Amino acid sequence: MVGALMRRPTIVDIAKAAGVSKGAVSYALNGRPGVSDRTRERILTIARDLGWVPNGPARALAPGGLVGAVGMVVDRPASELGAEPFFTRLVSGIEAELTGSGVDLLLQVTADVESEAAAYRRWAAERRVDGVVVVDLRESDYRTELVRELPLPAVVLGGPEGADGLPCLWTDDAAVMHEVVHYLAALGHRNAVQVAGPECFRHTGARAAAFAEAAREAGLKSAATVHADYTGDEGTRVTRRLLAHRDRPTALVYDNDLMAVAGLGVAAEMGIPVPDELSIVAWDDSVLCRLVRPSLTAVSRDVEANGAQVARMLTRLVAGEPVHAVESTRGELVPRDSTGPLTES
Amino acid sequence: MVGALMRRPTIVDIAKAAGVSKGAVSYALNGRPGVSDRTRERILTIARDLGWVPNGPARALAPGGLVGAVGMVVDRPASELGAEPFFTRLVSGIEAELTGSGVDLLLQVTADVESEAAAYRRWAAERRVDGVVVVDLRESDYRTELVRELPLPAVVLGGPEGADGLPCLWTDDAAVMHEVVHYLAALGHRNAVQVAGPECFRHTGARAAAFAEAAREAGLKSAATVHADYTGDEGTRVTRRLLAHRDRPTALVYDNDLMAVAGLGVAAEMGIPVPDELSIVAWDDSVLCRLVRPSLTAVSRDVEANGAQVARMLTRLVAGEPVHAVESTRGELVPRDSTGPLTES
DNA sequence: CCCACCTCCTGAACCGGTTCAGCCCACGGC
DNA sequence: GCCGTGGGCTGAACCGGTTCAGGAGGTGGG
Structure with a gap:
């Protein structure tokens, strides 16, 4: 709509239009103190008019900046995953919670535990995610130690035994x-x-x-x-x-x-x-x-609800708030036609 | 292993260790001309020793830089997705191709077409992805036009009618x-x-x-x-x-x-x-x-293979190589026990 | 011998944000 | 009237890469 600008508007464009400095624009856009209400209002209006949207990489690059993405690695053979509804439901639940908060979900399907560990390492090293959801806790699982030392904020779906003190959502x-x-x-x-x-x-x-x-x-x-x-x-x-x-x-x-x-x-x-x-x-x-x-x-079990819950916990963890172990709603036995009294034969 | 450095090593650390400038290190690490083979070798060794890994946001921020991620939006109700094996298989196939090339998959599940469009807009504006896979082509689908004007490199799974000239992988x-x-x-x-x-x-x-x-x-x-x-x-x-x-x-x-x-x-x-x-x-x-x-x-149908193929096409498209419409291997009728000759009653 | 050219490298700008030190000025208290 | 205070804003540094203009030095040709 604003034909004058071919490239996407940046805060410099806003600053020029408002006649203020980059810093003032940043304060205004992030709702931080440092600008008067009048100026803030003016800056916000201009930002909206220009159609400004923050640049993800730039935000993430700034010291202490967040990437705005979380990751989940599913370490099961592709052949099995296809028809297994559990993970799709879990992903749906996570998505439902993340959508709207502007946080994206990175999904990785790996074939073995080493690749899974490699994924965590890479995500941490390259700064691709702010945190991860760890599923399918194993006996003597070194992933809990791994995420701790990387360090990579993590919430475990499972536990609490074996979660190694990480925040977790567990079921009885x-x-x-x-x-x-x-x-x-x-x-x-x-x-x-x-x-x-x-x-x-x-x-x-x-x-x-x-x-x-x-x-x-x-x-x-x-x-x-x-x-x-x-x-x-x-x-x-x-x-x-x-x-x-x-x-x-x-x-x-x-x-x-x-x-x-x-x-x-x-x-x-x-x-x-x-x-x-x-x-x-x-x-x-x-x-x-x-x-x-x-x-x-x-x-x-309400797998979608669990996904949403675990996403919420991870979001809070990334934001620096304290997160503890939570017990999810217990599973419920739903009798249908495949169970019945034994008939004498 | 290198205890001296708490934070992750950057190219500046490598430059210092090698006694060269940032620029030289960048050339060496990216396999571009501008440094001698001897120096390149030395820099690469130091980088390996320090455990250097490129910082994603920083790379993406540089002009012309790529994010190293592609996105896919699935616009179907969560309730249906759960048990539907198609998408999980597709994701597995895409992952299989992307893994190893260091490209991540962003997955989004939305409830309506507007949210899907919003996702594309946000991804493009915030620079979260380098390209997208468009699935479930609709009659008069405005997404093709949308990705074109954003612009957001896209490969369509479906078509070729309705793909509106975008590269696509279609089936007969x-x-x-x-x-x-x-x-x-x-x-x-x-x-x-x-x-x-x-x-x-x-x-x-x-x-x-x-x-x-x-x-x-x-x-x-x-x-x-x-x-x-x-x-x-x-x-x-x-x-x-x-x-x-x-x-x-x-x-x-x-x-x-x-x-x-x-x-x-x-x-x-x-x-x-x-x-x-x-x-x-x-x-x-x-x-x-x-x-x-x-x-x-x-x-x-070999859905996994289709996923891999579409991922390959998108990777090439993002790299700037020309990509055209491709017909995927045709589906095959597999007779089992649910079909048979009509018996007279 | 001089100049052109090429190789190898440096220094600095740049990407788009965040943040911090510090400046200016208005205002209030004594 | 003077000083202390604090709100409002600026300028610059910074994050970690990429890229470009240009400089130093060696080499070859005329």
């Missing part, structure tokens, strides 16, 4: 797992298997421990945990092996919804009626669980 | 749709319905037109297109309505895999055997199609 998976197991026991199941995620993850260990403990409490005869890698393919393989067993389990608890869908498919292919002879519980309740038939009983 | 959906329809006709189907995506998208229109034309060619008696919004819920609703009809279709072609899974669920709930009385084809073959039972016949 154990409590929900108890609820799940007691529910299955009440339905008459005595032989259950947990198809868990990879052993390296902390939340896997926590859930597995809770599964075993709850099974003891509930008096289950058999309650094993087998580990898989969250992919549909391995969910299929593992389930096939489990159901081919002579003394096969009558209840399966999956650590994500994709494997649960795979398990349901295997039951169908083997002619095992669900839920009459086999009950299935999925962890993380995406739309998938409602779409398949029979629909899947699932542990529902 | 029509050809595959013909294949699908003739396949269904060969199986004996005469009454098919396409459950398409939202009408506003260009690829929806292209596929619908191809569906109608192929149906005419193949001599189908009835071939309607109904529009849905890609969500599982609407897939369920639409399918229920279609199958409740007195003269219900015997073949359904879905525009994405999530709706196809939903459709399969509805068929199960209504007791309509698949594929005996109903054939189902999904567009986009994610792992989901292989997991459900019966497994879904699908049009398979």
Whole structure:
């Protein structure tokens, strides 16, 4: 609209137009003391008229300046990520919180832990982000130490054990797992298997421990945990092996919804009626669980809300405010058609 | 390792250590002429020893400097995105290409077209990205004009119609749709319905037109297109309505895999055997199609490869090299258990 | 022998912001 | 009337790179 200026207006243009110095413009635009209200008003008007927008790199370059971006590295094989709704939901939640505050999200998908560490290093060294969200906490995870020494402000999704004192948003998976197991026991199941995620993850260990403990409490005869890698393919393989067993389990608890869908498919292919002879519980309740038939009983978590919450925590952390460990709303067991009382055969 | 320096090393530190000027260091590090091979070698060694990494904002700030990031805005409701594998696969593919070249991906999820436009404007004005990937081309899409006038280097995933001359990676959906329809006709189907995506998208229109034309060619008696919004819920609703009809279709072609899974669920709930009385084809073959039972016949595309390709095109465009429209590898019909000959009832 | 030219390098400007020291001036108190 | 105070603003430094004009010194040709 202002045809005179080809390049984008800078604060120098504003300063010239207002007849003041760069410094005064900066004070005015940032709402800091140092200019009178009259002058501030005039400068703001001119800035608006010129269509001025702060230049990101320039802001970031100034001492103490922020980049206005946060990063998240997802270290899972691309093949698995595709159909796994969890991360997309998490990203949606984070975005929802960041949008409007002018902070961008940098997403990186890596294939191994080394690449993930390299990403953090690069982001810190090149000053690409102001902070990061750390997900999928592992047993003896050196990333907590890494972000601390870089240093790179970080909020952990998970913990609090293993978060190493970093601010974190954690869930009491154990409590929900108890609820799940007691529910299955009440339905008459005595032989259950947990198809868990990879052993390296902390939340896997926590859930597995809770599964075993709850099974003891509930008096289950058999309650094993087998580990898989969250992919549909391995969910299929593992389930096939489990159901081919002579003394096969009558209840399966999956650590994500994709494997649960795979398990349901295997039951169908083997002619095992669900839920009459086999009950299935999925962890993380995406739309998938409602779409398949029979629909899947699932542990529902508000992943989007968690994403938003973790983004808020990171924003505050970057701003220098104190941030502590927060417990997120607990998951909720949503019974559907894939679980039921064992029918005598 | 070098304990003397608390802050990150800058080129000034390197210059001091090497006894040369800032300029010489810059030439050496960027592989430009202006320094002797001996000096260059010395500077590079010192840089490596100090652990120097270029500062992103500083580089971007210099005239003609690049930010080292590209952006993608996905304008779909968060609820739908979660379980939709397409975008996650696309992001994985883009990442795979960008990783290693030191270019980051900024992802934004918006709820409407205005927010998407605002994102482009902000990214251009604040200099957050060097270019963008434009997806989900719409009928009369003003984004092509927008990126052109901002200006913001952009590559379109889709087109070439509607790409408005921008470099694009397009697919010949029509050809595959013909294949699908003739396949269904060969199986004996005469009454098919396409459950398409939202009408506003260009690829929806292209596929619908191809569906109608192929149906005419193949001599189908009835071939309607109904529009849905890609969500599982609407897939369920639409399918229920279609199958409740007195003269219900015997073949359904879905525009994405999530709706196809939903459709399969509805068929199960209504007791309509698949594929005996109903054939189902999904567009986009994610792992989901292989997991459900019966497994879904699908049009398979290498979405990851497309992502990588579009990232490569954008990288070249940003570098100032000429980039033209490219046709991606065509989708492929993968028959599975959800399609079959119509059995007389 | 002198000049032109090339190689290698320096010094300084520049990108667009932020911030700090310090100046000017009005005003209030004694 | 004089001094202290503080609000309002300026000028300059600074962040960490890139780039350009130009200088020093060596080399080759006429």
